[in-house]
Amino acid sequence: MHAIVVCDDSDLNDYLSFVLRRLGLELSFRGSPDLVARRWGDRPAELVIIKASEVGDLNSIGEIRRLGTAPIIVFFDQFDEDLEAGFLQAGADLALHLPIGPKLLTAYVQTLLRRSQSAAVNLLPLIDLGGIVLNPASRTVTVKDEIACYLTQLEFRLLYLLMTHPGQVIPPDVIVDRVWGYGESGSKELVRGLISRVRAKVEPNPAEPIFIHTLPGVGYLFDTHR
Numbered sequence: 001m002h003a004i005v006v007c008d009d010s011d012l013n014d015y016l017s018f019v020l021r022r023l024g025l026e027l028s029f030r031g032s033p034d035l036v037a038r039r040w041g042d043r044p045a046e047l048v049i050i051k052a053s054e055v056g057d058l059n060s061i062g063e064i065r066r067l068g069t070a071p072i073i074v075f076f077d078q079f080d081e082d083l084e085a086g087f088l089q090a091g092a093d094l095a096l097h098l099p100i101g102p103k104l105l106t107a108y109v110q111t112l113l114r115r116s117q118s119a120a121v122n123l124l125p126l127i128d129l130g131g132i133v134l135n136p137a138s139r140t141v142t143v144k145d146e147i148a149c150y151l152t153q154l155e156f157r158l159l160y161l162l163m164t165h166p167g168q169v170i171p172p173d174v175i176v177d178r179v180w181g182y183g184e185s186g187s188k189e190l191v192r193g194l195i196s197r198v199r200a201k202v203e204p205n206p207a208e209p210i211f212i213h214t215l216p217g218v219g220y221l222f223d224t225h226r
Contacts, residue, residue, distance in 0.1 A: 001024065001025050001026065001046045001047070001113070002025070002026050002027075002028065002043065002044075002045045002046055002047075003020055003025040003026070003027050003028070003045055003046065003047040003048070003049065004027075004028050004029075004030055004036055004045040004047070004048045004049070005017075005020075005027055005028070005029050005030070005049045005050075006029075006030045006031070006032060006033055006035075006036060006048075006049070006050040006051060007029075007049070007050075007051035007075075008031075008051065008053065009051060012051060012075075012098075013029065015102075016049060018102075019102050019105050019106060019109075020047075020049075020109070022106075023106065023109060023110070024177070025046075025047065028043070028045070032057075032060070033050050033052075033057045033060030033061055033064065034060040034063075036048060036050075036060065036064055037060050037063040037064050037067065040064065040067045040068065041067075044067075044068050044070065045068075045070050046070055046071075046113060046116070047070055047071050047073070047109065047112070047113060048064060048070055048071070048072045048073070049072075049073045049074075049075070050072065050073070050074050050075070050092075051074075051075045051076075052074050052075065052076050052083075052087065057074075057087075058086050058087065058090045059090075061074065061087060061090040061091050061092055062090040062091050064091065065090065065091025065092075066091075069116060070116065071093045071094075071112035071113065071115075071116050072091060072092045072093050072094075073092065073093065073094045073096065073108065073109070073112070074087045074092045074094065074095045074096070075096055075097075075098050075100075076095065076096075076097060076098070077097075077098055078097075079097050083095075084097075093112055094108060094112070096108070124136035124137075124160070127160070127163050127164065129163055129166060129222070129224060130224035130225075131143065131144045131224065132144075132163075132202060132211055132224070134156075134159055134160060134163055135148070136156070136160065138150075139151050139153075139156050141159060141201060141202055143202050143204070144204075149201045149202075151198075151201065152197075154179055154180070154194055155194065155197060155198050155201070157178065157179040158175065158179050158194050158195070158198055159198055159202070161175065161178050161179060162212060162220065162221070162222035163222050165221075165222070166221075166222050166223060166224075167221060167222075167223050168221060169215055169218055169219045169220070169221045170219050170220055170221065171218065171219040172188045172191045172219060172220075174219070175191050175219075175220070176188075176190075176191060179191075179194070191220075195212060195214070195220060198212065199211075199212055210224065211223075211224060
């Protein structure tokens with residue numbers, strides 16, 4: 001997952017890098033909120049953190065919010081109720097007074113990312129690939145007009161990843177990153193276990209899969225034509 005940091009304080013940048021990278025986030029640094037807004041289309045992010053330096057940042061924060069749904073955290077040095085309210089009204093999800101400890105910052109980031117991912121799922125389109133239908137809104141999968149089967153969060157993330165990349169081999173380390181995501185732990189063994197659970201829900205015969213195929217030593221792919 002990708003996070004953008006806007007901060008002109010090198011010590012705070014080092015601190016944020018330490019906390020955010022421990023959560024598995026890949027970081028990009030920008031010189032100003034305005035630059036984030038102007039270059040948003042180059043590479044959108046799942047999280048934006050801004051060390052606000054002036055009231056003029058309000059307009060840029062509003063523009064970032066109009067461009068995407070990524071959570072926005074704004075830091076500021078001196079408490080100012082009007083300024084804090086202005087950041088929130090402009091589109092920030094949190095306006096936090098510095099300093100803030102790593103445990104609390106971690107909890108804030110995890111909560112915002114979890115909520116944004118859950119909200120984003122409801123906006124995903126139905127996926128229909130050769131007799132298997134994945135419904136993100138209800139988090140169910142239907143195979144060949146059978147009764148819809150509910151999926152856990154991890155099962156849904158795995159199946160969504162595979163079905164949105166049909167015919168493409170997905171290595172286990174990519175699955176760990178995309179399915180378990182920030183602040184979680186994954187392994188090849190957990191991937192194999194999750195693959196087995198999903199096969200049990202979508203394959204007519206899990207021992208002879210027709211949807212989710214294993215390429216030993218390489219990864220997994222979704223293909224209805226093999």
